[in-house]
Amino acid sequence: MQYTEVEQKYQVRDTAVLKAVLEERGAKPGPATRQVDTYYNAPHRDFLALDTVSEWLRLRESDHGDSINYKHWLPAEAVIKTHCDEFETPVEDIEALRRTLQALNFTTMITVEKVREEWVLPGLVEVAFDAVTGAGDFVEFEFKGEAVDAQSAITQLDAFIADLGVELGERINRGYPHILLGRDH
DSSP states (O other): OTTEEOEEEEEOSOOHHHHHHHHHTTOEEOOOEEEEEEEEEOSSSOTTSSSSOOEEEEEEEETTOEEEEEEEEESTTOSSOOEEEEEEEEESOHHHHHHHHHHTTOEEEEEEEEEEEEEEETTTEEEEEEEETTTEEEEEEEEOSOOSSHHHHHHHHHHHHHHHOOOOOOEEOSOHHHHHHTOOO
């Protein structure tokens, strides 16, 4: 599952109760980090052409280093995605990569700015509290444990979230670019 991501996202109004439960379970918060994510569309395949967006190419600038990331959400034809293939690697010179993408006719779709606070429960789940400019406050649960396949990871993540016993708010089945672009899926 090295290149597979399983996560769930919820819109939250008050994070204090969830943070208290996480602390009780031994989670430790990291520092708040500013992230600027620029999403690109490919010249050879329009990621926005389908009713349900299933692919993203992103450059991230953050306080802890820059990266490039490609996600292919699955099942591709489904409105509600359950997991994705994810390929991410650090970038030494983000401006050079940005210019490379522009030279290859990739176009900017949207830029997402957020402040992220990550909480880690060793070996199982990473919880990220995101304050997204123009969209609101969210919490993402990303599976980091051992699983034989995506379905096993989904089942374990669902059980973890249910076991928290916290009212999380509305589950969000789309990414921040979807939200800011005004797309339902």
